[in-house]
Amino acid sequence: MIATTITHIADMKIDVNGTEHVVDLKITDIPRDERRQTGRAYVWLNDKLSAQLGTPPDDFTSAAWRRYHRAMIKLMNEVLQGTWNHDVPLVASFSRTAGCSCGCSPGFRLPNQHVDIYVSVK
Ligand SMILES: [Zn+2]
Numbered sequence: 001m002i003a004t005t006i007t008h009i010a011d012m013k014i015d016v017n018g019t020e021h022v023v024d025l026k027i028t029d030i031p032r033d034e035r036r037q038t039g040r041a042y043v044w045l046n047d048k049l050s051a052q053l054g055t056p057p058d059d060f061t062s063a064a065w066r067r068y069h070r071a072m073i074k075l076m077n078e079v080l081q082g083t084w085n086h087d088v089p090l091v092a093s094f095s096r097t098a099g100c101s102c103g104c105s106p107g108f109r110l111p112n113q114h115v116d117i118y119v120s121v122k
Helices: 047-051 064-084
Strands: 005-016 017-028 040-045 093-095 107-109 115-121
Touching: 005 064, 017 064, 040 064, 047 064, 064 093, 064 107, 064 115
Parallel strands: 040 115
Antiparallel strands: 005 017, 017 115, 040 107, 093 107
16 A cells, blocks of 8 residues: 655644544545545544543444444544645545445545545544
């Protein structure tokens, strides 16, 4: 996987629901060996932000788990949007198979972007 880093900000301060968080932001070209035309975004929450979601329910088939999962995606998207300082809004739709067809790398599809974005909350 060969990708060129366009931007790397090691300590970016972002606002998430009125609270400041520090993230590591990397924006790269789409790897040359991948034929896709649209970008992807991956967000890693830290323990402090994950704690806002409460304890994940054990039963992955339950309505409670779906609620938990929806809230997690919303929070990840808020973190992602917090890094986006452009006039044009970042369109991002969650996909379980964003990074791999087996589901090991869930993330967001970025239909209007030709870059991949990696956000890790510190
Ligand atoms: Zn996989």
